[in-house]
Amino acid sequence: MIDDTGTNTAPAQTGRYRDVWRRSIDEREDFWLDAARAVDWVRPPSAALTQRSPTDYRWFADGALNTSYNALDRHVLAGRGNHTALIYDSAMTGSRVRLSYSDLLERVARFAGVLRAAGVGRGDRVIVYLPMIPEAVVAMLACARLGAVHSVVFGGFSASELAVRIDDARPAVLVTASGGLEPGKTVEYLPLVQKALELSAGSVHTVIVRDRPAIPGSAADYAGPAAAAGVRWLDWAHAEDGAVPAGPVTVAGDDPLYILYTSGTTGNPKGIIRDNGGHAVALTWSMRNIYDIGPDDVFWAASDVGWVVGHSYIVYAPLLAGATTVLYEGKPIGTPDAGAFWRVVQDYRVTVLFTAPTAIRAIRRVDPELAELARYDVTSLTALFLAGERLDPETFHWANDGLHCPVVDHWWQTETGWAICANPRGIQELPTKPGSTAVPVPGYDIAILDAEGQPVTKPGKDGNIAIRLPLPPGGLLGIWGGEDRFASAYLSAFPGYYATGDSGHLDADGYLYVMGRTDDVINVAGHRLSTGSLEEVLTRHPAIAECAVLGVHDPVKGQRAAGFVTLKAGAVVDHDLLMAELVNLVREHIGPVAAFRDVTILDRLPKTRSGKILRKTIRQIVDGEPYKVPPTIEDPAVLDALTRAVHPRAPAHLPD
Incomplete structure (x- = not known):
């Protein structure tokens, strides 16, 4: 049901989910302070939420922690150092690597030492411009270890787009590789980096390069006279040889962890800022309560570290939960065939697969009868989670009938950092409604508003999807370089609400149907x-x-x-x-x-x-x-x- 204020008063009327969601709204502070106990703090927060202005909310601001420590050190100290943290599978090269928590911690601490020797400290920005290789995870966690702020740029972006992001974030160090691999082609990164440095205003003083076999280019090719003015080029492996491992640096709960530029950004970029404390609490909570994932499970987010899904659910959330994460360099089809995903699920006994509907549609297009699936044992799979594009009912039924495991369409945004709506399998598995992203995740108070900001109280009637402030932990802290831009982009359309930019409706059971962006509503x-x-x-x-x-x-x-x-x-x-x-x-x-x-x-x-x-x-x-x-x-x-x-x-x- 929807009350006269537009509040979703009855998402899944009965059961444990209903009680948990209701508490997250009515007892917000106690709810998230309880959740925060799953995170190791240097200084536990005394309050969950601090409001600094009508639009500026901070989570766990007086707490202190280190995200890299929570992702790695604490598991090793708890005696789980020999458990697998990261599985790297490259369909492009045939490489398969397993890193234990102890292995990954050693690599992260050593590379953090490389960054520290290059002058990187708390609050400094580092651009990470890498393909889907373990070094991408290492670099991100190494930044977090130092209290630095990483900004991952999708490997292969053009020099001009990379330069725009450099000029906005003003990083001191850029971490890259000789190149990336796509089906049938090689993308050389270093010429793009060199051009971006020439186009940018000159904040970068050090470039660290990871060589990849068979891809031309190395740090030596761009050092010396060939280097852009004032830029030092270092080889990753050589720099590591002499590095002293770095320990975790304590940061405030609301200190920035990363900047992520929304896809398609041009001209004046929009860098989403994520904090350390709220991010760690929200993602840790989400793994058990949404995905039903624990320390002995294998979680595979078939995405890219350049996108928010890769940040949240390749790198951070699985490691915060002590689970195993899969890093896959390949495609759903063509590397080599439409059975690629099912092969990975079988080989690593994947518990949950999280990907985009477009990946499943690509498989369906090439293999509509799921003939490739029959070649593999995917019985380890407990659920398929989908997000990023609207999941049409036909694709839902095709996947659900073929895989014989729950298919969960859930909805979230770069800005929120984790799911707004989902079927929360770790709390209570609710009935599925094809075409719906299910119910609001605890912490999210969703309303449907008309163009004037008035509540749409009739179930099934479309309107603007908005979230009543404050957003729960893990949401964006702001936009890099401009508090006013955050307010004007997201908070001004409907005062008191975050405007998602999506349209849709709630049904009588409180299930949300996201029908598209608000500019995808056409007037005939x-x-x-x-x-x-x-x-x-x-x-x-x-x-x-x-x-x-x-x-x-x-x-x-x-x-x-x-x-x-x-x-x-x-x-x-x-x-x-x-x-x-x-x-x-x-x-x-x-x-x-x-x-x-x-x-x-x-x-x-x-x-x-x-x-x-x-x-x-x-x-x-x-x-x-x-x-x-x-x-x-x-x-x-x-x-x-x-x-x-x-x-x-x-x-x-x-x-x-």
Whole structure:
């Protein structure tokens, strides 16, 4: 039920979940102080929450701790040093490495010594520009060990985008590798780093390079006369040889742990700041209560350390919980086939797999009958968690029926750092509703608001999804370099609330349905339509693998809905007949008011490297507007193919 203030008063009316959620709202401070006892503090916090201004909330501000110590040292000191902390599996090179907690602690402490010798201390920033190799985890934890602030930039980002982030974060040290590996190609990082240093204002004084076999480039190639002015280039291995291991540095609970720039940032970047104390408490709590993961479990977040999922659930949360984390360098398909994920699950007896719906849709497209799954034993898998894109019901049923384990669609953002809504398996496994991200996670007080900020009290009616302040621990501390930017971006639209930028609705049982970004609601001749609802209909067709629906310009109706679809592998259909069937599906399930008639069949949809479909760029191409190739795009050539599909006479080049 939803009361007249818009509060979700009845998420899952009965049971343990309901009691836990209610306490997290009504007894917020006691709830999170209890949760904080799962973290080792140098100085335990006396209060959970401190409010410094109407919009500035701090968690565990008077506490003191070290996040790296909590992720590593305490487990070794508890006698679990020989337990596996990190499994590295590279489908690109065939490398497989296991690091125990003692092994990882030794490597992190030694590299922290390298950073300390380079002048890095508490509060200093370090850019981490690395591929999916163990050194990425080592570098992040080494920064945390020193109380430094890491900012991970996705390996392979362009020099100009890297330079923008350097100028915003003002790091003293940049950690990188000779390059990264993608299916069929090698990406050399060092020329990009050199160019970024030339473009930036000059805060970086040291670059540390990890050589990778078979990838050209080393620190020696850029040292001496070739170096940018005032920049010292160091070889990682040589620097480690003489390094003195560093111990953990105590920081305040609200000291920054990292800066993470939101995907697609250009021009004036938006760096999300995460704190140490709230982050450690929230992620530790989430592992047991959301994912039902403990010290003897293997957790695999099939993401990248450059994104928030990689930060939270490859690096920090599993190690804070004393579990084993998997670091995978590869793709869901093509490295070598659509059985890649199932092979990793089998080989390491993965307990929980967490990935994006787009990865599962990619597998479904290539292997719709799950023939590859039959080759592997995945009985260790207790749940598949999905986030990052909306999970359509058809993909849910395909995965749920094929894997024979719970499939959990949960919703969160870079800004929140962990789940806003989920089926909390560690508290109470609730009934699943395909299309819904389930119920609010304890700590999150969700409301549906109309455009004027008034509560939408009718179950099932769409509105703006907002979270009543304060956000629980683990949420963003602010935006790097500007408190005003934080307030204007997230807090000004609906006073007293954090505006998620997503639209959706709550049903009568308190389950949330996230239908898309607020700018994905289209207006067709005065009728507001959710693109998520339209996509849900299109994926019902048995030939469709993936789809995106967006509003494009229409001179009469203002906007009209246009669909872009890809086909499952092996699907043989007449394109004209398919388009007619899709139009009829929309008329049947949505109605003629949708005025849906435009369908474009593509080989691939343009996506970011994290799997999000580039809807804004698609719309700009269709409407003939100028667009910039997003720095996060997985394959820029897909945009050229899209341009030719919708504008057959367009020139075969991408705009600058």
